[in-house]
Amino acid sequence: MTVPRRCSTCRRSFTPKGGPGRPKLYCTAACRAAARRKAPPDNAPADTAHHELIVEIAETLRAQADALIASIHEQQGSSGLLEHRAALGRHLDDLEAAIIRRGRVHGESWDALAIPLGISNETLRKKWTAQALDRRLERRTTRSAGPSARPPDGPVFLPRQRGTVAGPPSGSHDDRAATPLLPPDEASPRSARQLLAAALSHLQRCQGGSLRELADHAQVTPSYISRVLSEERRPSWPVTRAIVDFCEEDPTVLYPLWRLAHHQPVDVRVVTAEEAALEFHRFIRSLHLAATRPEPHLLAAGNNALSPTEVHQTLTKVYVPDWPTTVRLVGALQGRPADVRPLWHAARTLPPKPRDHRSSLPAGSFG
Template sequence: MERDVGLMRDALVQQARAARTPTAQIAAALGVSTGTLARRFAPARLSRRLAAALHAATGPATDFGPTSASHSPSASATEEPGRLLAMALGELVYGTSFSGRAIARRAGVDPSYLSRMLSGERRPSWEKTERVTRACQGDVETIRALWEAAVRADSTRAAGGEARATLWGLLRGLHLSAGRPSPQVIERRSAGRVRGDDATALLRRELRPWPVVSAFVATLGGSPAEAMPLWSEAERQPAPERKEPSA
């Protein structure tokens, strides 16, 4: 709770600076002096706090098997690094005495692109990230760590999407090669290990627990060992939103 409040306070200070709120007003809202505000929310100090928050959010890499689904990283765990990077860059930019346009000019990036970097809409290359950091006289080493974590999180989300597509292709292929049995037939052939509604869900590309997927694959003549790594990676990521067909 205390950590979340601290991050919220950092974000509010960043937003206030982005809105060009006078320093005295920000300090008064926090109940501190302007000198204390400058020290506690200095760009380098904030970057270190964000780096610590990033470590707490992502934690050490752990290899969990399919039966440990409850320990899989959530969507917020893969989104947090990118959010923290954007916050850190924003604090660097708004913590200087220069305008955003001046920083963009010094860093050699388009002002609109810099704005998207700070909002988290764009994941900049390290070259551009470093130029912005140096233009603000920020801590390059800390920002580099945040940038690398954000890129790793992006790759994790992309891998999850590819795994889902491959898994659905495998399941549909097995279903087709087995003669397209109905969900009721699959339930009967699996001796009840795959219920009819679960079979229907899988054929509609809705993920189910590993024991169900394993039984589904085996019932249709496939290899659960082949499907397991695909399921494990797909299960780590949130399902994409399904678009309702237009009327």
Template sequence: MREQRPSAELLRCRAQIARLSEDVEAVAVRRGRDRGESWDVMSDALALSRDRLRKKWTLEIFDRRMGRRPSPPQPLSTNAGITVFIPQQRPPDTHRDGTPETDTGPEPNGSPPTYPHPSTPTQLLASALSYLQRRSGYTLRHLASDVRVHPSYVSRILNGERDPSWEVTAGLAVACSADAADLLPLWNAVHHVATPSPSTPTQAVNLYRAVLRGLHLAAAAPSPQAICEASDYSLTTTDIVRALNGPRIPDWPTTQHLVLALRGRPADLYTVWQIASSSPGTEVTTISAGAFG
């Protein structure tokens, strides 16, 4: 004879299954965001709108649902498959360097144009985050909700008035569908954290690209033609595309001109460039013939 269970028991089972389903959805969404997966892809899988899914699973809602308390910083997996470990940072609002750095390393070959002073580390990081916010189209309130801070704090970060923690920096990058690894060199410079020396040429190549991508974001992702013009045509668009995207590593003069055009400090990249350019199988291209006229 068929077992007859009370309807209330069946409904309790249904409620439990629904709670578990919601928990799985919450974890999957936050996992996807930590990996840099887009809201569009995940919302399509759930047959929800992008905005509805974002509002449904903010960090605050997720933490409240999972009953999670603040925990020590954990490694962050990035789009590039690189695990970024959150470094120790200096105390907030101390030793802020408002003086532009002028050390650019060995002078570029040829007759370089007169570049403006490099931006300060705080200016570069703020500019990169500000560009990502504009590109994403999200309001400050929306991003602040994602990273669990006040909108006014996000505004001060984007204006260069506050130096954010790595957790907030990475959270803003992920919320804007960007790779947090590209911001780590900029963040390290702001907080005076020495970037670990690459132990292999492959790591050096990855770091070399990350530094250039970070500077590129800080400059609001200008086109190769715009960078070419900023360098007073010391670089060609081919030089710039190769430097930013690979697979080749440009020579040091090309690297210097590119970093200066993006208002960075070439000296910060010199050691990494040396290791990266020595990678077996890595072709080092020289600056294009006739680039100096």
């Protein structure tokens, strides 16, 4: 006598058909296929590699979009704008390939992947064969890595590949006026969490105290401090402030990065140009700290379109340079220009304080 069973997917009762053998877990082939799609991947490292690659491409797209916006504001020629558009197209194709590969590894059907793109599953199958996916992602690695390329903060490996590190291309132009705001394929920005952890780590190293002493001051465990410094945890503001106080630093320097790490925009609750310029200055100082406070001439040496004098002025004074200079400086500090643009725009467009406020900034504060 055949005993009814309950389907492991839809939970409906069914009577298995067939003779002896392995017990049936699903009432239909559709339920069996659905269970396989929901099953966790067997190769966790490969799944992590898919995720890291998609994140890396998305970050590159964001940096490239920032560069395009800055080029438009600088009134760059049409050919230069088209170069940015071509680079965006390449990165979008890379992103599509990476997502398709991840989807297929996870068992997602061609129908499900084709619908958002507005094409048929047959068209998508022909476009992204296994060979086409391999060629596309390998071409990305070849384009972004090289003997002189600087690797990102952590190695980014393509799925099914090990040992190839993706990084932005190097190279510069001798003519400062011809230097683009960002090389079309550069991918240097770090996440806000990485920047915050880098800034706190730098302060802890400079202060020289032990993790135990730092943890006691912040009223947390040493293991928690270790996870904060290694980017595994995002500290609350009281903990962040305690760490900064222990390292004898001004807490306002870290506040912009802390807000970004907690998915909050930089503080744009400003009503005058002076307030916006001050918040802009704090944001730049945050990025400078996260970059371990390199000297202005070193930042300018990495981008010959930056003037050491203007870099020094922006880092040490409440000074707002023009947008192309801001993009280059923020990029050199491995930040995202889009994060600071609201403050830059507010400093340029908001009205000044009334004349009876003696703290108004001089016109020279705006480059």
